[in-house]
Amino acid sequence: MFEKPLLVINGIGFGLSTILSLLRHSLSFRLKLLRHFMSPSSPSSSSSSEKPRNIVIVGASIAGYTAARTIAQYLLPNSPYRVVVVEPRDHFHFTWVLPRFCVAEGHEHKAFIPYGGYLPPGSLEADGGKVAWIRDRVARIERDAVTLEGSGEHIPYEFLVVATGSGATDSLPSRVPASDKEEGLALLRHMQRRIKEAKDLVVVGGGAAGVELATDAKSKYPEKNVTLVHSRSAVMHRFGPRLQAAALDGIKELGIEVVMGDRVVNEDKEKGVAVLKSGKEIVCDFLVNCTGQRPDSKLIAELSPSSISESSHILTKPTLQIQDDSLPNIYVCGDVSETNTTHPNTRSAMRQAMVCAFNVLAGIEGKKPKDVYEPHWLDGVIKLTLGLDKSVSNVGDEKTEFLFPTKERKEELMAAGAWHKLGAKPFEDDGSFLSKIKSKM
Structure with a gap:
């Protein structure tokens, strides 16, 4: 009965303590800065003799x-x-x-x-x-x-x-394996093309990256066959049961097939299938690995x-x-x-x-x-997208959860x-940083 009010009070207390800590550091620095400028014998940091x-x-x-x-x-x-x-x-x-x-x-x-x-x-x-x-x-x-x-x-x-x-x-989709922006852009565009061209997309991993990529792909291309394979008994298994349920509902509403408690052990590209540990085969012409880092x-x-x-x-x-x-x-x-x-x-x-x-x-x-x-x-607050125009935010501790479903108005999200x-x-990016x-x- 009191779990949610106590959670809110705890959150407010944490926020205030964080702000006070930053204010303490800021005030301490300002006092040091004042003493520095008031001291006539302050050494200069521009001295070329000091390494x-x-x-x-x-x-x-x-x-x-x-x-x-x-x-x-x-x-x-x-x-x-x-x-x-x-x-x-x-x-x-x-x-x-x-x-x-x-x-x-x-x-x-x-x-x-x-x-x-x-x-x-x-x-x-x-x-x-x-x-x-x-x-x-x-x-x-x-x-x-x-x-x-x-x-x-x-x-x-x-x-x-x-x-x-x-x-x-x-x-991708968890990290861009490139140090140069242009190479990273090319990798993202290549992934976009592969997903767009695929008829049978298999996404491996039911964490945030896997859920978001699978629901985005099915939302943008509803004619595709999209299958999400997750080795655990629930998607978003690191989070609470309410977010798990909301994620699974969003996945199924889009018509994505979900396979849980199993894992992909091989992708047979010649046969065009993903082979699961159980022996099951899933038709696949593009597989995206979204497992943990x-x-x-x-x-x-x-x-x-x-x-x-x-x-x-x-x-x-x-x-x-x-x-x-x-x-x-x-x-x-x-x-x-x-x-x-x-x-x-x-x-x-x-x-x-x-x-x-x-x-x-x-x-x-x-x-x-x-x-x-x-x-x-x-x-641990998380915002999970469940398609191009839908998301759910989740906040809570191990005992209590709040869910906040929202409509996404921008395809670029919070970029x-x-x-x-x-x-x-x-x-805007003029490349001036490197110079x-x-x-x-």
């Missing part, structure tokens, strides 16, 4: 990007530290819209958001900017440095934030094997320091971290990134890290909002 001390961030999906932004925002003008971001992609990939853009044509460019706008103004300036951005991959992490894959450059660090995410080896933890696995969980996540302390006491200056955030977050997503990744950022900022002042990350059910959030004007980072380096 910058690096805070290296590996990966610039939402967790790494947020960590870079937060640290750069709170570094004092005279700080000898700089943020060094290592990211191989030329654009931010807005992965939430990928299942939709694998089906709906003409929107694929909206999944690639220009980097740079989310950083504090002037961060990338060649003279005095607080951020250096390197378009490369990290090949190896050592106790005090990282080695780049492309250039072989050895970059020392005083603090390291690992935000390598998950699904690095996955393909693996955390990209190999760099830490080489440095500290004991810090890797059975699920290949990186084990962390509540402060998000790696669970290896010999490496107190290494922090981890986002999908690659083991934080017991029930439904990891953008919100949890951003909260973790800010915990890492504020603890790093404390560390450069010689203070112990005191910010901690605690999972909260509000991080424009994501561009705004990351400091870019929808959907800025080249001049910076």
Whole structure:
């Protein structure tokens, strides 16, 4: 009887505590900034004689990007530290819209958001900017440095934030397996063509990506035979029963065939069938794999094997320091971290990134890290599309669920909002970011 009111009260309390924490950090920084400008003997950060001390961030999906932004925002003008971001992609990939853009044509460019706008103004300036951005991959992490894959450059660090995410080896519709925007666009358009031309589409995996791609495809091409194969007894099995039921109802209303408790073991392209573990064969001329992603933890696995969980996540302390006491200056955030977050997503990744950022900022002042990350059910809010014009949002803890069915008016979904959030004007991309980072380096 009281479950829903208590859930609402808990959510409001969590929101207020989060806001108060950010206000506390902001006020503390403003006081430090005031003291800095009032002190006549403040050293200049532009001194050429002092070599910058690096805070290296590996990966610039939402967790790494947020960590870079937060640290750069709170570094004092005279700080000898700089943020060094290592990211191989030329654009931010807005992965939430990928299942939709694998089906709906003409929107694929909206999944690639220009980097740079989310950083504090002037961060990338060649003279005095607080951020250096390197378009490369990290090949190896050592106790005090990282080695780049492309250039072989050895970059020392005083603090390291690992935000390598998950699904690095996955393909569409979960991830775009390309570092260049143009290559990514080509892959999305190829997927659109394959789905459009298919008569018998088989989608493997009943999580969010599989449900959304299958329902979008059937909604756009109702004449197609679409089959969703899921190895569990319910679609959206990581969520509560109300969302599971709503998802299954939406799938069946569109006329999609659902096979649960079975898995695809082989695709026989000559016969034109997908073969299931049970022996059943499903007519198939195009199969899309939407199964789960693996955390990209190999760099830490080489440095500290004991810090890797059975699920290949990186084990962390509540402060998000790696669970290896010999490496107190290494922090981890986002999908690659083991934080017991029930439904990891953008919100949890951003909260973790800010915990890492504020603890790093404390560390450069010689203070112990005191910010901690605690999972909260509000991080698990999900909006699930069930066709081109229908969606359902779900929020709740393990005991109580709220469902909010909505009509989708824009085929591009929330792409424009994501561009705004990351400091870019929808959907304008002049390619200026790459020229800025080249001049910076």
